[in-house]
Each structure stands twice: as structure tokens, then as C-alpha cells.
Amino acid sequence: MLKIEKLSCSLSDSNTNILDDFSLELKEGEKHVIMGPNGTGKSTLAKVIMGHYKYKVTNGDILLDGESIIDLTVDERAKRGLFLCMQDPTVIDGVSNSEFLRTAKNTITGEKVNLYSFIKDMESSMVDLSLDTSMLHRSLNMGFSGGEKKKNEILQMKVLKPKYIILDELDSGLDVDSLRIVCDNINKYLEENKKVALLIITHYPRILEYLKPDFVHVLKDGKIQKSGDINLAFEIEKSGYNDIDVGTRIDIDE
Amino acid sequence: MSKILYILDNNKNNEYEYDISEDTIIYHFSINCSCNVKLNLVKKDISLYYYYNNINYDDNEFRISVIHSKSNTHSELFNHGVNVGNNKLNYDVEGIVPKKSSGCVCNQENQIINMNDGKSIILPKLLIDNYDVDSNHGAYIGKFSKEKLFYLMSRGLSLKEANKLLLNGFLINMDSVDSSEIKLFIDEIEKI
Numbered sequence: 001m002l003k004i005e006k007l008s009c010s011l012s013d014s015n016t017n018i019l020d021d022f023s024l025e026l027k028e029g030e031k032h033v034i035m036g037p038n039g040t041g042k043s044t045l046a047k048v049i050m051g052h053y054k055y056k057v058t059n060g061d062i063l064l065d066g067e068s069i070i071d072l073t074v075d076e077r078a079k080r081g082l083f084l085c086m087q088d089p090t091v092i093d094g095v096s097n098s099e100f101l102r103t104a105k106n107t108i109t110g111e112k113v114n115l116y117s118f119i120k121d122m123e124s125s126m127v128d129l130s131l132d133t134s135m136l137h138r139s140l141n142m143g144f145s146g147g148e149k150k151k152n153e154i155l156q157m158k159v160l161k162p163k164y165i166i167l168d169e170l171d172s173g174l175d176v177d178s179l180r181i182v183c184d185n186i187n188k189y190l191e192e193n194k195k196v197a198l199l200i201i202t203h204y205p206r207i208l209e210y211l212k213p214d215f216v217h218v219l220k221d222g223k224i225q226k227s228g229d230i231n232l233a234f235e236i237e238k239s240g241y242n243d244i245d246v247g248t249r250i251d252i253d254e
Numbered sequence: 255m256s257k258i259l260y261i262l263d264n265n266k267n268n269e270y271e272y273d274i275s276e277d278t279i280i281y282h283f284s285i286n287c288s289c290n291v292k293l294n295l296v297k298k299d300i301s302l303y304y305y306y307n308n309i310n311y312d313d314n315e316f317r318i319s320v321i322h323s324k325s326n327t328h329s330e331l332f333n334h335g336v337n338v339g340n341n342k343l344n345y346d347v348e349g350i351v352p353k354k355s356s357g358c359v360c361n362q363e364n365q366i367i368n369m370n371d372g373k374s375i376i377l378p379k380l381l382i383d384n385y386d387v388d389s390n391h392g393a394y395i396g397k398f399s400k401e402k403l404f405y406l407m408s409r410g411l412s413l414k415e416a417n418k419l420l421l422n423g424f425l426i427n428m429d430s431v432d433s434s435e436i437k438l439f440i441d442e443i444e445k446i
Contacts, residue, residue, distance in 0.1 A: 050404075050408055052404060053400050053404060073407065073412075073413070074404060074407035074408050075407040075408075075410050075411055075412050075413070075415075075416075077408075078407070078408055078409055078410040079410050083408075084408055086405070086408075089405070090401050090402055090404075090405035092402050092405065092406070092420070092423065093423065094420075094422070094423025094424055094426075095419050095420065095422070095423035099419070099422075100406070100409070100419065103411060103415060103419060104406075104409040104410050104411060107409075107410040107411055107412070107415060108409075108410040139423070156409060160409060160410065
């Protein structure tokens with residue numbers, strides 16, 4: 001289980017909390033959604049869970065399978081099964097996609113991956129994602145379109161086989177066909193790995209029609225103001241955040 | 255088809271002077287030494303791609319001068335250095351287009367990565383005496399970006415592994431390079 005307990009955090013060089021007393025539990029196999037107006041801390045939440053250098057935890061804890069991870073380095077969190085699909089994946093010139101993926105897989109699995117079988121596996125996964133296999137040999141995210149970058153993130157997810165996946169606005173920059181393809185790949189992965197938990201950060205319900213979440217939460221002023229099912233997302237799409245009654249917080253355990 | 259030239263300097267200061275008379279790619283690898291390079295484009299309509307990749311442990315200096323002696327010549331310089339210790343590393347990079355040479359392209363991109371607290375200086379110079387020239391320069395001195403390290407580490411790579419991957423990409427950044435020609439240099443990257 002990924003448990004976020006009364007978490008408060010700020011930028012490293014600031015004392016103003018972005019998340020304030022934020023709590024959430026992702027049990028095995030659950031799919032949760034975080035929605036909220038711009039600037040309420042959705043991406044901050046994703047980055048803080050992953051241990052991004054720009055943020056500091058000022059209070060609370062993040063527990064992964066019962067153990068605190070806030071003192072762990074970024075790579076140690078990844079090795080424990082966390083995966084952040086980034087909103088704007090970083091371009092790294094000179095490092096090829098295949099070299100990076102193979103090094104990452106070697107590190108996560110602790111085994112030396114055979115180059116030939118690795119390339120064959122990659123090519124098969126890339127076909128599933130409708131990605132040109134020549135992208136394996138290009139610099140990481142260099143010259144990739146917005147859609148290709150997002151598909152490449154999902155390719156990495158398939159290779160590294162995480163237990164907890166955070167999708168930070170996966171749907172931004174994806175056309176309708178690409179969105180369907182990446183969601184099909186995520187669903188297939190979840191089908192094959194039933195204990196994997198998913199945290200989806202999004203502004204739009206379309207991705208949720210594919211991924212079918214169990215819970216939708218509205219984040220405002222640094223904490224969850226309202227929780228519900230997928231209908232809450234449709235309500236937000238229809239009426240916006242201002243018309244959402246945040247006075248009636250629903251506890252997801254109830 | 256371009257002529258390809260490999261240069262590997264290992265702990266010994268060197269000077270090179272070439273007249274370039276055909277399309278040429280130069281891969282210049284250097285381990286801990288100073289170097290002085292003079293390249294003269296002596297034939298019209300030719301191009302030069304020059305890749306300098308340098309690992310540095312002591313105080314060293316790299317000087318390069320590219321002279322466009324003929325019209326419609328094209329030069330692209332990519333100078334990448336890694337300053338490993340707390341030492342000085344100076345790059346003095348000069349592109350010269352005299353008045354008689356028109357229609358030239360004279361570009362340079364220079365980067366030094368400081369692994370520790372070394373003092374690095376880049377002097378990018380474009381001495382252009384002709385109006386019909388396309389010329390650009392870029393210079394960066396600093397450490398590997400934290401965002402890149404975060405991205406790599408978020409996929410399970412340790413800081414050391416992430417730095418190594420970035421070093422390889424930074425210092426051997428050409429798809430076409432023949433790694434058998436620079437085995438010594440590749441081995442040196444492993445030691446950083």
C-alpha cells in the first residue's frame with residue numbers, strides 16, 4: 001500500500017506549504033484520481049512522492065508497504081516499485097533510449113539483461129504502443145513529439161514493471177488515438193499485474209473512461225476537499241470546480 | 255562522403271595544423287592535456303565538422319582556430335570537456351571569416367561540465383569581416399542538470415550510474431563514431 005499521511009510540503013527554498021495536511025491511501029489494485037484547478041499541487045504531489053529535489057517535506061510521512069520513504073533517494077524509491085510517468089519528460093541528448101532502458105532494467109532487476117532479447121522485447125512493446133522502433137536508437141526524448149514522449153514513458157513502465165504508478169497528466173499532448181493506445185497498454189499491464197495501484201492526475205474525464213478509476217478526489221488548497229467515484233469527474237467537466245460542493249467530504253472507506 | 259580523421263591525445267600536449275580541402279569530420283579525443291589546433295578551410299564549398307571531447311584532471315588549455323580562407327565554406331565545432339578535479343580548464347575557440355570569404359557558415363558550441371569545484375573558462379570568439387556570413391556560438395559551464403539526474407534516477411539509476419550515462423552521452427555524442435578507435439578514451443570515462 002502507498003500511504004500518504006498528513007503530508008505537508010513546500011519548495012526547498014520557501015516556507016509556504018503547497019500540500020497541507022494531505023492524506024491518501026492507495027491499496028493494492030486500486031485506481032485513484034486526483035483532479036483540481038491549476039496550481040493546487042497535483043504535480044507537486046507526484047514529484048514529492050518520487051523525491052524531487054525542488055521540494056521538502058515539512059510534515060507528515062509517505063509509507064510504501066508500511067515503510068517510510070521520505071528519507072530515501074529517488075532511485076531507492078524507484079527500486080521499491082514507484083514509477084512516475086512525467087508530464088513533460090526530460091530530453092537527454094547523447095543518451096540513447098535503448099542504452100537508458102537497458103541500464104534501468106539491469107538496475108531495477110539486478111540482473112544483466114541480454115542485449116539481443118532486450119531489443120526483441122522492446123521492439124514488441126513498441127509495436128503495441130505504435131511507436132517506431134527506430135526511436136530505440138535515438139537520444140532519450142530528443143526530437144520526440146508530445147505523443148511519442150508519453151508513449152515512451154509507458155514503454156518504460158512496461159519494461160520496469162513497477163508496483164505503484166503515478167500518471168501526471170498523461171493525457172496532455174495526446175491525440176484521441178494515442179490516448180486510447182497508451183490506456184490499452186496500461187490496462188493490459190494492470191490486467192497482468194493485479195496488485196499494481198494507479199494514481200492518475202488529470203484535468204479531463206476522457207482518460208478515466210478508458211482507465212475506469214475506483215475513486216476520484218478533488219485537490220484544493222493543498223488537501224483533498226471531496227472524494228467520489230467517476231461521476232465526480234463528469235460533474236467537474238460539466239460544472240467546473242467552483243460549482244463543486246467541497247463542504248461534504250466523503251471518506252472513501254465509508 | 256566526408257573524410258574522417260581521429261585524433262587521440264593522452265597526457266601529452268600537442269599542436270595540430272591542417273589545411274582542409276575536402277568535406278571532413280574530425281573526432282578529437284583528449285585525456286588530460288593542453289592542445290593547440292589550427293584548421294584552415296582552403297577550398298570553396300567544403301564543410302568541416304569538428305568534435306573535441308576532453309577529460310581533464312590538471313590545469314589545461316585548449317585553443318582552436320578555424321579560418322575560412324575560401325567562400326561558401328562551412329564549419330561546425332562541438333567542444334565538450336569534463337573538468338574532473340578542482341583544477342583550471344580554459345577553452346579559447348576562434349572562428350575567423352576574412353573579408354574576401356562570403357557565404358560562409360561558422361558555428362561553434364562549447365560546453366564544460368565541472369564534476370567538482372574546478373574553474374573553467376570558455377572564450378568563444380567570432381571574428382567576422384564579411385557581411386554575408388551565418389555565424390553562431392553557444393557556451394555552457396556547469397554541472398549536469400538536476401532535472402536530467404532526477405529523470406534518470408526516477409527509473410532506478412543511482413546517482414553514480416546516472417552521471418556515468420550522462421558522461422558517456424556528453425563525451426561520445428556522435429552516432430557515427432567508431433568506438434574501436436577510441437577504446438582508451440572510453441576506458442578513461444569509466445574511471446571518472
